[in-house]
Amino acid sequence: MATFAQIEAELRRGIEAHGPIHALGIASFGPIDRRRTSPHYGWITSTPKPGWRDTGVVPRLAHLGVPVGFDTDVNGAALAEGRWGAAQGLEDFAYVTVGTGVGVGLFVNGALVHGFLHPELGHIRVARRAGDTWPGACSFHGDCVEGLASGPAIAARAGAPAHLICAADAVWEGVIHALAQLLHTLVLATAPRRILLGGGVMEARPELLAGLRHELAASLNGYVPHEDLGVGIESYVTSPGLGSRAGPLGALALAADAVGDSRAGALPGV
Amino acid sequence: MATFAQIEAELRRGIEAHGPIHALGIASFGPIDRRRTSPHYGWITSTPKPGWRDTGVVPRLAHLGVPVGFDTDVNGAALAEGRWGAAQGLEDFAYVTVGTGVGVGLFVNGALVHGFLHPELGHIRVARRAGDTWPGACSFHGDCVEGLASGPAIAARAGAPAHLICAADAVWEGVIHALAQLLHTLVLATAPRRILLGGGVMEARPELLAGLRHELAASLNGYVPHEDLGVGIESYVTSPGLGSRAGPLGALALAADAVGDSRAGALPGV
Numbered sequence: 001m002a003t004f005a006q007i008e009a010e011l012r013r014g015i016e017a018h019g020p021i022h023a024l025g026i027a028s029f030g031p032i033d034r035r036r037t038s039p040h041y042g043w044i045t046s047t048p049k050p051g052w053r054d055t056g057v058v059p060r061l062a063h064l065g066v067p068v069g070f071d072t073d074v075n076g077a078a079l080a081e082g083r084w085g086a087a088q089g090l091e092d093f094a095y096v097t098v099g100t101g102v103g104v105g106l107f108v109n110g111a112l113v114h115g116f117l118h119p120e121l122g123h124i125r126v127a128r129r130a131g132d133t134w135p136g137a138c139s140f141h142g143d144c145v146e147g148l149a150s151g152p153a154i155a156a157r158a159g160a161p162a163h164l165i166c167a168a169d170a171v172w173e174g175v176i177h178a179l180a181q182l183l184h185t186l187v188l189a190t191a192p193r194r195i196l197l198g199g200g201v202m203e204a205r206p207e208l209l210a211g212l213r214h215e216l217a218a219s220l221n222g223y224v225p226h227e228d229l230g231v232g233i234e235s236y237v238t239s240p241g242l243g244s245r246a247g248p249l250g251a252l253a254l255a256a257d258a259v260g261d262s263r264a265g266a267l268p269g270v
Numbered sequence: 271m272a273t274f275a276q277i278e279a280e281l282r283r284g285i286e287a288h289g290p291i292h293a294l295g296i297a298s299f300g301p302i303d304r305r306r307t308s309p310h311y312g313w314i315t316s317t318p319k320p321g322w323r324d325t326g327v328v329p330r331l332a333h334l335g336v337p338v339g340f341d342t343d344v345n346g347a348a349l350a351e352g353r354w355g356a357a358q359g360l361e362d363f364a365y366v367t368v369g370t371g372v373g374v375g376l377f378v379n380g381a382l383v384h385g386f387l388h389p390e391l392g393h394i395r396v397a398r399r400a401g402d403t404w405p406g407a408c409s410f411h412g413d414c415v416e417g418l419a420s421g422p423a424i425a426a427r428a429g430a431p432a433h434l435i436c437a438a439d440a441v442w443e444g445v446i447h448a449l450a451q452l453l454h455t456l457v458l459a460t461a462p463r464r465i466l467l468g469g470g471v472m473e474a475r476p477e478l479l480a481g482l483r484h485e486l487a488a489s490l491n492g493y494v495p496h497e498d499l500g501v502g503i504e505s506y507v508t509s510p511g512l513g514s515r516a517g518p519l520g521a522l523a524l525a526a527d528a529v530g531d532s533r534a535g536a537l538p539g540v
Contacts, residue, residue, distance in 0.1 A: 031493070031494070045495065046492065046493055046494075046495060092384075092385035092386070106459075106460070108378040108379060108383055108385070108460070109378060109379045109380075109381045109383070110379075111379045113378055113379070113460050113461070114362075114461070115362035115378070115460050115461030115462050115463055116362070116461045116462075116463050117457075117461035117494060118461065119458065119459060119460065119461070120458040120461075120493070120494070121455075121458050121459055123458055123493055124454065124455045124458055124459075125396060125397035125451055125454060125489065126395060126396065126397060127395035127396060127397065127398070127413070128397070128398075140491050140492065140493045141489075141491060141493070143397070181395055184394065184395060185391075185394045185455060185459070187387075188389065188390040188391050188393055188394050189376075189389060189391055189394075189455070189459045189460070190376070190378070190383050190385050190389065190459070190460065191383070191384070191385030191386045191387035191388065191389070191390075192385050192386075193385055193386050219395065219411075221410050221411060222316065222410065223301070223316055223390070223393055223410045223411070224301070224316070224387060224390070225315065225316060
């Protein structure tokens with residue numbers, strides 16, 4: 001597969017320039033299988049992304065013979081935000097990406113959430129905006145959050161990529177509604193102390209944040225008293241402290257954890 | 271308030287019969303405030319239950335001068351199920367009650383979930399069953415899960431209490447759909463290794479379980495491979511091991527934890 005050839009070439013260049021590799025950190029889109037006892041350990045599994053379903057990732061890099069930290073891109077980004085970014089010192093927080101998919105990395109009780117699977121909250125089915133019957137774009141669920149608010153969903157609905165659609169376009173109302181429902185669910189699921197929203201769509205349209213905060217408060221409708229959040233809504237629903245570096249730094253954090261690297265406490269200069 | 275007079279009388283009877291109280295365990299319907307630094311610590315807060323909004327519970331019993339374990343009824347029940355019931359040995363699981371309200375107790379990473387709040391997943395807004403426009407009965411959210419599937423919601427919609435409505439009544443289709451959406455969300459939020467469903471409605475209508483399992487699998491639509499659950503769907507979505515004792519035993523577990531009681535490991539003979 002072309003992507004893996006590029007990864008191998010990049011790794012060879014890195015080894016030539018900087019010396020041997022001590023660990024790999026892989027922060028991948030999901031769903032992934034990270035159960036060590038599974039025959040599919042290290043695979044991307046039931047993704048709707050074309051060409052990636054049931055793809056072994058860790059097995060393809062096993063020949064390097066180094067420890068591997070393997071988790072979702074969003075759990076990795078959450079790890080990085082907790083270590084170096086906007087969630088430092090918080091035991092409970094969420095990192096949401098809105099990009100080619102919608103994903104959530106979750107810290108609960110001071111650790112990343114891994115039940116029998118990692119969080120896949122982009123694929124929850126939520127209440128629809130009144131009168132909005134667009135069927136959604138997710139191949140599994142139609143109008144789940146990812147099917148309504150991911151970059152490809154927005155492009156499918158509006159006929160143009162997210163960064164080219166003007167802020168006044170009606171398509172954003174449906175996007176904000178769906179994402180606010182995801183935030184509503186997050187607040188009532190694990191009551192994170194902060195929710196960070198990153199990913200390509202949020203980076204291209206940072207003005208979505210204001211709409212999301214307003215819609216979240218309207219949806220909760222006073223059930224969770226605002227003062228219980230402990231911070232103002234602007235600090236509660238906000239951007240990642242590491243910006244677009246949260247993802248790559250997440251992979252670094254996973255690699256550092258895989259070898260118990262003592263330098264994990266310092267922000268890498270990348 | 272009449273209920274507190276009854277509680278005091280019951281406590282006096284207990285003291286006369288069994289001697290002094292060493293700790294209290296209070297497993298209350300929510301939402302509650304359990305932040306020790308809050309001026310409303312020990313209160314029931316924004317409940318829609320008539321007469322209970324903003325009611326101090328722990329303060330009314332402070333005169334007893336004993337340690338108090340205070341959590342939601344469902345977190346308490348989850349604690350009991352993890353210690354003595356159907357979730358022993360599991361680090362990640364959920365206890366769902368469907369009764370006068372809909373609530374969820376959550377274990378993640380081996381501990382009860384407490385972010386800035388306890389879980390309040392009964393109040394998430396979910397996708398509606400196609401063609402179902404009943405507005406729901408929640409005073410905060412209308413057609414959230416509690417507004418569609420709690421005992422009072424069922425009674426409001428069907429005109430009779432849940433235990434008197436025949437199994438073939440169409441009202442159950444909406445109830446099963448809403449609860450299955452809650453389970454769908456739970457699976458994708460913290461991926462619990464088991465989901466236990468208790469409460470008055472589930473006890474009165476245990477046949478709902480089969481419909482819930484079917485509807486959950488249909489809603490996930492293969493996105494989470496069935497084998498990833500590690501157990502069959504019948505063991506995954508099932509009844510509490512402690513039955514209707516999960517709630518009272520939850521209060522006992524909270525009391526035992528409040529004093530670090532070494533007998534906490536043994537199932538009380540109640």
